[in-house]
Amino acid sequence: MADSDEATEGGIRRRFRSQIRGEVKEAALRQLSEGGPQALSINAIAKELGVSGPALYRYFASRDDLLTELVTDAYHDFAVALEAGTPPAGDVPPADRLRAFAAAYRRWATTEPHRYRLLFAAPLPGYDAQSERLVNASREGMQVLLDVLAPLTPAGDEDGVHPLRGQLQQWSDSRELPGITPRLALRAVTTWSRLHGLASLEIESNFASMGLDPELIFEAEVDALLDSPAQLGRGEPPR
Incomplete structure (x- = not known):
């Protein structure tokens, strides 16, 4: 010993x-x-x-060094909570996995609002929130979302005319996210954006001031996400 x-x-x-x-x-x-x-x-x-x-x-070494540690810890804990709250593929239908993911997202944001703000709001003037270390830390949670959305994203012509196509491809390539098509990347970004908007409004008490139940709003938004998946092309969603 x-x-x-x-x-x-x-x-x-x-x-x-x-x-x-x-x-x-x-x-x-x-x-x-x-x-x-x-x-x-x-x-x-x-x-x-x-x-x-x-x-x-x-x-x-500095306050920014400490802040970076807190942000990377929060990204990791957020991703762990998302994965733990999302049933494995095959255990439930893909739509139910997205509903569970959204519930886990909301639960962590409302339980840890100060840490959630740390991830998605500019922490301090001059602080580099886009440093390589932080970008790498953010991939863990995004990968959970991509795995959830993959079975829900219809295959299609990736040479569509959507103006974001090149940027989405560059984003997925730069993050080293394997097997991510621009179509799936677009759906992941728009899904995250909508869930983030709802979570941010809730933790700032905006829904409470309106007398609205945020859980029901989340459920309605997930239903809307399932009904109208993001497309790269300009045409109607596939049926």
């Missing part, structure tokens, strides 16, 4: 470093919950943990 990695001085240092980083991130999440990204402060976290501000910079 004495020669195990955790028993060595280096192993102990790694465990201690991991513990401190975890405590810093927990404190940062409390700040986000209470005041949003602009409330994030290394010095305030240091004061809460009873250490000096400079001491914490040994664990996170």
